[in-house]
Amino acid sequence: MAETKLVTITIDGKAYQVPAGSNLVDAAKWHADNDIPVFCYHPKMAPVGMCRMCVVELGMVEKDRATGEVIMENGQPKVRWMPKLQTACTQVATDGMVVRTDTDKVKAGRESVIEFLLTSHPLDCPICDKGGECPLQNLTMAHGNGVSRMNFADKLKLDKHVPLGDLIYLDEERCIQCARCIRFQDEIVGDDVLAFHERGRRLQIITKSDPGFDTYFSGNTTDICPVGALTTADFRFGARPWELTDVPSICPHDAAGTNISLSTRLDRDFGGRAMIKRVMPRQNEAVNEIWISDRTRFVHHFTRSDDRLQSPMVRRGERLSPTVWNEAIPALAEVLKAANGDVAVLAGGGASNEDLWELRQLLKGLGSERLGAWTTHSGAELLLEVGVGKGSNLGTLGKGDAILVVASDLEEEVPMWYLRVKQAQDRGAFLAVANHRPTRLAEIASQTERKVASQTERKPLVGKSVLYEAGKAAHWLNDLANSDPELYNTLKDAQNLVIIAGAEGLDWDGGRALMQAAANLLIAGGHVGKPNNGLMATLPEANGMGLQYLGYTTQNALDIIKNPPSVLITAQCDPLGDDPTAGSWMSKVNTLITLTLFPDDTTQRAAFALPVQSFAERDGTFINGERRVQRFYTAQGPMGDALPLWEIIARLRERLGQGRAKVSAAAVMLELSNHLPSFNGIRYKDLAQVERQYPDVGGKDLYYGGTAYQNKGGLGVQLPTTADNGSAPTTGTVNLPEVKQAKKGELLLIPTVRLYNRSHIMRPSALIANRVAKPFAALNNADAKKLGIKHGDRVEVRFNGGQATVTAQVSDSTPQGVVFVPRYLADTPTPMVITSASVVKVSDAVAVQ
């Protein structure tokens, strides 16, 4: 980044060196530790100067026009003061600026703004969810008069319970019209769904979308709301903020590794145990800044769902019956001993590094190395070589840089990356999006201008959206230099290049080929081994990267499928629920042991079903898609007899004579990092390191950044790639697989990912139930016509291993010859990889009431 010129500004008589052009509120806070009070200003958004709270006295040191010398007066530089108070948020630091924030005039100005705001603000603090962490409350205490001059009867009475959508409620009385929420949606997310309606004192927030507040980031508006006007349906009246204990944690849903803070409190309804009351963002500028997606915020109910598996189960005849650990562990040990090493593990991305390590050690002790990663993505091993360089931060990509997103619907898969990629484009980065169907990010990429972080200026945006033939992501990227040299060169010659690869429409061979093609492009342009360059993948769940680091691979998984072991352990994955064809090879497994949160399809067939604790109940670490090892802490009371996965295995290993069981996750991590060189010997305490981050949100001045939390739990440690460590990666051969063809008369079924679906983890969150799409299959107009299917008809999709009855969505955006079937929407398992399927009409569309 270019060096910024420093200028001298004087705040309350003291001179400070600050970067030229920095916002005065930010500069005063960061450099002078002077909290200028604000309501409408937010460090992540362009200033609008609406609330007038940040007024200061502003002047300029006068200079002689001819000589440019500072004019002195009584030994002091002469200052030309502006006659009126000025809003600090709309000022940028310039040389010679003089600011006074502590004069009577400023105090009177602030006091009057507070008084004006309170004239129509209700006296709701005792019942307001924001009460206790409310910027208006805090600033009233700091700058307010303390006595009201407004007659109580003159107060406005407005609606206090306006649903802006299913998730967010608006209290019109509390709103102070700062427009933070509107601007957040408009400038940061790009989903312009909120607006002001009417004018003057009648000005109100409304939602323009149908369904209301239709965005994946709505919850953030409640954090940045400087009053209690916006509240989440999840937390409304849940607890007073001062009663909450904040536990640092990591979002368990996707590869972004969003830093969160679990606000917990003891609860009668949860047997007096600590319970997650709400999920709040925790600042990590390199990962999620101060934002979280609605899935991260609202999907936490599964951790205490009664549907969870709560005691170890052992199969007795046809039925699984509950048992206790002291019986289950010895029985398991017997089974494993009897297997004579014919044991394998399939692990999902929900298992932590500690869990994976213990499993790996267990297998090693039993003489097996069959560690399979149960994931739709392959080629993750390349991320260890050419993954984004250490020190990368999507938040710093901008002009001259390029991002390619391929074979992924990023908004649905990793919404946080979607948000950050969109913002990188706002800052001037070139955004290319390639997929076989239109996605929201493709729409973003092809926009030529958007309202970005400036009130009027419309910055031209650079980007391109490409549609390739269904399932041919790897073919497209491999051939890019020939087929679209312009795009190829734009990407290759960019200052920095980040490629985000998904796996939509690809089988494991295709995924591997795509990753290799991406790696080749990166290597060709020298975009490896340095910050802000390299490869990322939308690995499902929170620890897809951890699987790779711990040696769990898709190759092994394929081998397990081909040669099923006598004893198979599934760790936080559900092969039978994910893959309709899994039954055929699973039947060859003699003993199935499953470690799971929920009694799922795999549990139905298991000989042992062992309840594991969710991320909220235990300590552990995840590695996010940018290879950042991040720690989560115990927040919630445990469910039933569930144990941390690592602990179950540790006890089992002790029984098998593999050494004393470790007593803490930290001890497991210690052993892990001592043995795996790629972990660089990191300890839990390294992961807990924090440093001051810009902007300085959280802390005592909630008004500045909203109630996003200061990071006290650790920023995590990013693991270096082999390229970072100096070994120059070489381009590899892309083994282009044959693209799957539909059988005669059938269509090519391509599974897609939806953010909100009906997986076991989602279902307990009733709040989002309305946002979950009804099960559907997307068809092309021409195909539908041929099959005699109309939009909205009930159809049956038949594929190898099963069928699903869904609603047909017919449009032109689906390519011909393809049927898109989102995963985890239908009642029955649908394919997890591309396959051939037939679509048959079942009944006509039912008229919707």
Next chain:
Amino acid sequence: MSETKHILLRWKDVKADFRKLAEYRKHEGFEGLKKALAAKPEEVIDVVKNSGLRGRGGAGFPTGVKWSFIPKQEPIKYFVVNADESETGTFKDRLIMETNPYQLLEGLLIGAYAIGAHTAYIYLRGEFWDIAAQLDACIEEMRKEGLVGKNILGSGYDCEIYTHLGAGAYICGEETALLNSLEGKLGQPRVRPPFPANKGGGLYGEPTVVNNVETIANVPWIMTHGADAYKAIGTEQSAGTKLYCVSGHVKKPGVYELPFSATFRELLVDICGGPSVEGRSFKALLPSGGSGPIVPLNDKVLDTRMSYEDTAKIGTIIGSASLIVMDDSVDITWVASKVTKFFKHESCGKCTPCREGTYWLDKVIDRIMAGEGSERDITLIENVAKNMAGITLCALGEFAANPIIHTIKQFPDDFKQHVKKDGKAAKPVALPAAGD
């Protein structure tokens, strides 16, 4: 005043129908544009600068200076005419547009040429839909004669003119709110800097000049007759003539074009014929509609020239020259209430002091109006108004505070007679009878 030359209502002097392009061209029409196109843009700006022409929208900012702020190097610039005319008591711009549309359009082209803009907009308030249609027809007439569009008058200069109707909001007369509205956004003012003349501050973020209709309509005459001829009219610091809109308690209300050197007496007594009802005398004057400070209409005021500098001496402004005259039957408390209600209705709601302040003021004045107020309420509204005035985002907040601050200052007794005495409710404010 017999020798008064009309500049804006020139058709009065030559007795011609300027609504017809041919008639207008017969009487010096588009001569100014020809002259301007023959000169360099900077020369045009210099002529306007030297003429002493000041913005007629109210602020009185020198027009030539405003034009010279536009950065030359920027490729895209816009010229916008503010025809939102929504100040209380103002009806001058519509007269120009209705009777002399081509002079406005000619001035607009000269201005656009001077700043190097190739697109110009006329932003009209929503109620002016018929005028907009008329202007559109005029523009089409001009197109036929090569006066608009590509290669105007063979000079190689291109300029397209569009009319745009607002949705009826006072705030859209504020230039940045007008730009927002023109862009299709909510009509709320923007923060400055950047100013409209700067990159990032104008229409679609490009440098933009926003001028009032009356200002622009002066420009063709200045180009035709030269800066010195214009400067000779009016006073030292207020060159030219002004359209004065007179309403209220005078015999002959209406729009009158007079040089700035004319006094209030000449206008209100000599021309408008004094108080409308025999036996009553002048009490108060709002010289610039609801937004300017009220003054008692006494001999001192009557003998003041209606120029920018002279009105400042008596503690008010000439602003857009919408003179609202009140005789001694008017209770000033009612005036304060009426104007406050207007600003409460028109406040855009963007900034706190104006949104909350106008609402609060209205509530307290209502109380005083009903005879339920106390002495404390008078000091309260005065204090609230002063608090507003210092820190609002745009001028509307200042305007909204003015009626309170100045009515209390100039007519304290009118308020005091309505406040509660010894805990008993006082006489409510009598509303003026219809037709009065």
Next chain:
Amino acid sequence: MNIIKGFRTTFKHLLEEPVTLQYPEQMRPFEARYKGRHHLRRYENGLEKCIGCALCAAACPADAIWVEAAENTDEERYSPGERYAKTYEINMLRCIFCGYCEDACPTQAIELGHEHQLSFTDRRDAIYTKEMLIDPVPSGGKPTPQKVEAGAFDRAIPDMPDPK
């Protein structure tokens, strides 16, 4: 001599009215400000004054109060405004009867009464629940939850004085 002096004192007190009360048969009258066990008050119409704000719990120096709130609806209304106390418990073993809860209450919902004879045979019995603390429904009032007219009780703190 000294012994006579001593007996004189004894005799003097022997004839005095004794100060001892035969508690519990006899009771000393309470001062109005006496702080005994808590009561949760109701409005005349039967609605609970407590709005579940938990300020009493925050003010409590002994951490004796536990409040869990929930949302009112017009169909099922417990208190005016949006919030009511779903759970309200005071642990009388912890309570030091300081009255801070009373001071903190924005709706005068909690008041310390004169009842002081609290004894328990089990520690768990010392936890007084909302049902034990709340006043009976006054005559003319209805028990909670009530079904009320929409918008009739939309303010948590119904009365505020105007500035003097």
